[in-house]
Amino acid sequence: xxxxxxxxxxxxIMGCATIARKMSRAIKLAPxxxxxxxxxxxxxxxxxxxxxxxxxxxxxxxxxxYGSYVELLDDQEVxxxxxxxxxxxxxxxxxxxxxKKKHLLLEKxxxxxxxxxxxxxxxxxxxxxxxxxxxxxxxxxxxxxxxxVISNSANFGHIHKITCTSCYPVGSDFLERDIRVDPEFxxxxxLGDLGWYNIGQILWAVDYKLPTFVxxxxxxxxxxxxxxxxxxxxxxxxxxxxxxxxxxxxFLSSASMDVTVCGSIxxxxxxxxxxxxxxxxxxxxxxSGAKCVNLQSGSNVEAEEVVVETQLPxxxxxxxxxxxxxxxxxxxxxxxxxxxxxxxxxVDAVRNSIDLGYKPVYL
Amino acid sequence: xxxxxxxxxxxxIMGCATIARKMSRAIKLAPxxxxxxxxxxxxxxxxxxxxxxxxxxxxxxxxxxYGSYVELLDDQEVxxxxxxxxxxxxxxxxxxxxxKKKHLLLEKxxxxxxxxxxxxxxxxxxxxxxxxxxxxxxxxxxxxxxxxVISNSANFGHIHKITCTSCYPVGSDFLERDIRVDPEFxxxxxLGDLGWYNIGQILWAVDYKLPTFVxxxxxxxxxxxxxxxxxxxxxxxxxxxxxxxxxxxxFLSSASMDVTVCGSIxxxxxxxxxxxxxxxxxxxxxxSGAKCVNLQSGSNVEAEEVVVETQLPxxxxxxxxxxxxxxxxxxxxxxxxxxxxxxxxxVDAVRNSIDLGYKPVYL
Numbered sequence: 001x002x003x004x005x006x007x008x009x010x011x012x013i014m015g016c017a018t019i020a021r022k023m024s025r026a027i028k029l030a031p032x033x034x035x036x037x038x039x040x041x042x043x044x045x046x047x048x049x050x051x052x053x054x055x056x057x058x059x060x061x062x063x064x065x066y067g068s069y070v071e072l073l074d075d076q077e078v079x080x081x082x083x084x085x086x087x088x089x090x091x092x093x094x095x096x097x098x099x100k101k102k103h104l105l106l107e108k109x110x111x112x113x114x115x116x117x118x119x120x121x122x123x124x125x126x127x128x129x130x131x132x133x134x135x136x137x138x139x140x141x142x143x144x145x146x147x148x149v150i151s152n153s154a155n156f157g158h159i160h161k162i163t164c165t166s167c168y169p170v171g172s173d174f175l176e177r178d179i180r181v182d183p184e185f186x187x188x189x190x191l192g193d194l195g196w197y198n199i200g201q202i203l204w205a206v207d208y209k210l211p212t213f214v215x216x217x218x219x220x221x222x223x224x225x226x227x228x229x230x231x232x233x234x235x236x237x238x239x240x241x242x243x244x245x246x247x248x249x250x251f252l253s254s255a256s257m258d259v260t261v262c263g264s265i266x267x268x269x270x271x272x273x274x275x276x277x278x279x280x281x282x283x284x285x286x287x288s289g290a291k292c293v294n295l296q297s298g299s300n301v302e303a304e305e306v307v308v309e310t311q312l313p314x315x316x317x318x319x320x321x322x323x324x325x326x327x328x329x330x331x332x333x334x335x336x337x338x339x340x341x342x343x344x345x346x347v348d349a350v351r352n353s354i355d356l357g358y359k360p361v362y363l
Numbered sequence: 364x365x366x367x368x369x370x371x372x373x374x375x376i377m378g379c380a381t382i383a384r385k386m387s388r389a390i391k392l393a394p395x396x397x398x399x400x401x402x403x404x405x406x407x408x409x410x411x412x413x414x415x416x417x418x419x420x421x422x423x424x425x426x427x428x429y430g431s432y433v434e435l436l437d438d439q440e441v442x443x444x445x446x447x448x449x450x451x452x453x454x455x456x457x458x459x460x461x462x463k464k465k466h467l468l469l470e471k472x473x474x475x476x477x478x479x480x481x482x483x484x485x486x487x488x489x490x491x492x493x494x495x496x497x498x499x500x501x502x503x504x505x506x507x508x509x510x511x512v513i514s515n516s517a518n519f520g521h522i523h524k525i526t527c528t529s530c531y532p533v534g535s536d537f538l539e540r541d542i543r544v545d546p547e548f549x550x551x552x553x554l555g556d557l558g559w560y561n562i563g564q565i566l567w568a569v570d571y572k573l574p575t576f577v578x579x580x581x582x583x584x585x586x587x588x589x590x591x592x593x594x595x596x597x598x599x600x601x602x603x604x605x606x607x608x609x610x611x612x613x614f615l616s617s618a619s620m621d622v623t624v625c626g627s628i629x630x631x632x633x634x635x636x637x638x639x640x641x642x643x644x645x646x647x648x649x650x651s652g653a654k655c656v657n658l659q660s661g662s663n664v665e666a667e668e669v670v671v672e673t674q675l676p677x678x679x680x681x682x683x684x685x686x687x688x689x690x691x692x693x694x695x696x697x698x699x700x701x702x703x704x705x706x707x708x709x710v711d712a713v714r715n716s717i718d719l720g721y722k723p724v725y726l
Contacts, residue, residue: 160593160616163528163609167625169520215580217597218723221605230523232607234580234595242584244595246526246609253523253625255650258632262530262616269621269634271648271666285634287618303634360581 008058009323010036012078012102014069014093016049019107020084023134024053026315027082032323035063036078043067069093073100080326082134083107086185087192091116098123103130103326105319109192109347110340117344121337132322132336133343135200137274139321140314142282143204145306149268149286150205150261157264162202162235162245164260166194166274167253175251181227189228190251191350197257197274198247199346200339202235205261206243208342211235213360216353221252233350236360269303279313371421372686373399375441375465377432377456379412382470383447386497387416389678390445395686398426399441406430432456436463443689445497446470449548450555454479461486466493466689468682472555472710473703480707484700495685495699496706498563500637502684503677505645506567508669512631512649513568513624520627525568525598525608527561527623529637530616538614544590552591553614554713560620560637561610562709563702565598568624569606571705574598576723579716584615596713599723632666642676 011027013020013035020038027035035055040046046065049055055063066072073081073096080103085093090111097104104124110133111117124131137143150156170178179185180193188195203210213236220231230250237243241264259273269285276282285303312320325336349361374390376383376398383401390398398418403409409428412418418426429435436444436459443466448456453474460467467487473496474480487494500506513519533541542548543556551558566573576599583594593613600606604627622636632648639645648666675683688699712724 157532157617158615160613161528161530161595161611163526163611163621165524165526165623165625167524167630169627213581217578217580217607217609218576218599219601219605219607230605230607232524232597232609234597234609236581238582241615242582242593244580244582244593244611246580246595246597246611248524248526248607248609248625250523250625252521252604252627254520254628254630256623256625256630256632258526258621258623260528260619260621262528262611262613262619264532264615265617267530267617267619269619271632277666303640 008032008034009326010034010077010079012036012072012075012081013038014072014081014083015085016040016045017084020049020082021053022315023082023084024055026313026319028055029312029316030319030323032327033319034058037064037066037072037075039066039069039072041068073097073102079103080105080322086179087112087188088185091119094120095123098127098129101127101129104132105322106131106133108133108135108196109188110344112187114341114344114348117341121341124337130322130325131340132325133340134318135197136314136318137197138200138204139317140276140282141310142270142276142284142308143273145308146268146270146284147204149266149284150263156266158241159205159243159261159263160241161243161262162205162260163258164198164201164247165256165258166198166247166249167256168194168251169254170251175223175229181223181229181251183225183227187227188347188351190249191228191231191347194251195231195247195249195350196343196347198249199350200343201259201273202245202247203339203342203346206237208339209237210342210345210363211245212238213362214346214349214353215360216350216358218358220354228354231350231354233353276314280311281307281309283307371395371397372689373397373440373442375399375435375438375444376401377435377444377446378448379403379408380447383412383445384416385678386445386447387418389676389682391418392675392679393682393686395690396682397421400427400429400435400438402429402432402435404431436460436465442466443468443685449542450475450551451548454482457483458486461490461492464490464492467495468685469494469496471496471498471559472551473707475550477704477707477711480704484704487700493685493688494703495688496703497681498560499677499681500560501563501567502680503639503645504673505633505639505647505671506636508671509631509633509647510567512629512647513626519629521604522568522606522624522626523604524606524625525565525623526621527564527610528619528621529557529561529610529612530619531557531614532617533614538586538592544586544592544614546588546590550590551710551714553593553612554591554710557614558594558610558612558713559706559710561612562713563706564622564636565608565610566705566709569600571702572600573705573708573726574608575601576725577709577712577716578723579713579721581721583717591717594713594717596716639677643674644670644672646670
């Protein structure tokens with residue numbers, strides 16, 4: 001039976017991770033969702049988080065707080081779970097959430113590997129709940145505009161090369177203590193935390209067609225526990241005309257979020273595709289080959305800046321999209337699950353290539 | 364004996380290539396040089412070029428024109444040769460020019476391989492003439508500013524990653540007929556014509572320290588004659604902390620001249636390092652890690668744009684620098700020769716890696 005279209009999707013937030021601050025604001029901003037409860041392993045922590053972030057329910061009261069995740073999942077008033085747990089805990093809690101009929105907005109990386117993600121997706125399928133990973137940049141209107149540019153093959157031409165970076169300098173405290181460099185929690189390191197974005201961007205650019213093979217470039221930087229702190233990888237599509245992609249992700253370098261898609265006729269570039277520098281506007285830079293740079297005579301043409309406005313930040317647009325699917329679905333929507341699945345598959349391939357001594361891994 | 368510091372360096376232009384238009388303007392613009400003669404295999408072509416480009420000598424008369432390169436090299440009034448011949452002809456004519464005591468400003472790529480370049484450099488050394496390859500971007504003040512930024516290791520940190528692209532869409536006529544895709548003339552294709560810039564930029568960023576090894580990425584796009592139309596390669600410096608570089612050069616993609624250097628504390632980015640979009644100003648974009656993008660809370664800081672002004676275009680600054688060296692030298696200046704030599708060495712390594720089936724080539 002179709003759910004009521006006018007009521008808000010009531011979110012339960014599972015854990016008080018730093019990213020949950022940004023996401024609880026997004027749940028408040030999205031017009032079709034509301035925070036409803038928050039759980040932490042410590043009730044005090046959950047209460048402090050709800051208070052500090054002014055998380056009010058539909059009646060304007062402080063949202064419910066729980067000292068255990070199970071209690072949150074048992075709350076019949078909660079429609080959907082936003083789950084920012086450490087990656088190694090995803091499979092256990094996501095499967096349980098689905099079995100409790102909670103729709104699932106799951107932080108990225110979705111799982112430690114594809115087998116785990118498939119368990120999660122199967123549980124969502126079986127229990128008829130919506131799945132989406134919390135990759136925000138897909139939902140910005142600038143992304144749609146860029147996609148329109150590169151999809152117009154008469155104007156853009158064939159996509160020859162995609163180049164992305166995802167760098168974020170974490171500092172020595174993080175390198176020693178953060179869960180994202182601890183194999184107990186986030187064994188994928190920078191590849192899962194940052195490379196996830198680039199892999200998604202590359203797949204997005206080619207309409208989610210998997211590359212023929214993936215090769216990590218020697219040499220990745222690993223910590224003493226084997227966690228990836230920085231790596232570079234290349235993707236190859238073998239059909240003619242060829243497409244090549246490279247990305248670099250790193251916890252060690254200054255912030256960089258460049259994405260460049262080079263077509264045979266036009267190129268498009270953004271410096272902040274993953275997280276826009278500004279909340280209300282975002283730019284893309286378009287170079288047209290028709291009035292291309294002339295290396296011989298020097299008659300250059302600067303890239304054209306296209307500014308895209310948005311009323312809501314991309315994380316709120318993501319919540320809105322998710323909530324629309326939750327409200328609208330009769331059976332599980334497969335699109336977002338497929339995107340997550342392909343992204344995870346390529347994450348695994350890059351990790352495998354590193355483990356195999358930088359050999360190509362065919363998909 | 365030291366030459367007169369006040370007279371202008373008199374250039375002989377060897378060939379009427381399209382790039383010679385830009386360079387003859389640069390020779391006119393540089394305050395310490397003047398065009399003096401031009402040669403083509405056809406005297407009519409040389410005359411037409413001199414007239415169309417208004418090439419006047421110090422006396423304000425149309426410069427001398429020759430119907431053969433040998434006549435130009437035998438002109439005792441010519442101090443220096445600008446040589447934009449097809450690459451396969453460089454070794455023969457550059458060695459002859461040096462033997463005639465002509466200083467040599469040689470178009471890039473300098474030669475088909477290092478062995479040929481070494482013949483040219485040896486001839487310059489033996490005959491005491493200045494050598495420089497005609498890579499323009501080294502001479503722009505923006506380049507010096509960028510170098511200052513990345514060399515300040517206390518502020519910039521360790522260079523972890525350098526990413527460059529050099530794409531220029533050539534069109535079908537070029538792909539069928541241009542000398543740069545003909546093994547008789549420019550057997551290095553896009554690698555020599557465009558990759559040359561990126562390889563130089565990468566080496567420049569690391570103070571010309573050669574990488575431990577170079578790996579071309581599968582798969583390069585070659586034409587039916589085996590000429591590289593597009594390729595991607597990675598460079599690795601193995602010492603800790605590691606440095607990785609990747610570049611992509613292509614005749615097939617829309618114009619793109621991005622260079623990004625990611626340091627542990629700051630990153631710097633330019634979209635037009637090879638050829639500035641504007642003649643009088645050029646920008647670099649600096650992201651400081653201290654006020655870095657916060658992926659968790661979204662408090663982003665946009666890259667700071669630094670605009671560098673120049674009175675002369677970079678090609679005229681190059682000519683000026685070359686002419687200063689010509690006037691000032693008593694023996695051959697080695698710096699520019701060393702830069703060309705290392706660039707050519709890495710060009711050869713990338714080509715070898717492709718020929719070896721994308722295996723790493725150690726330097």
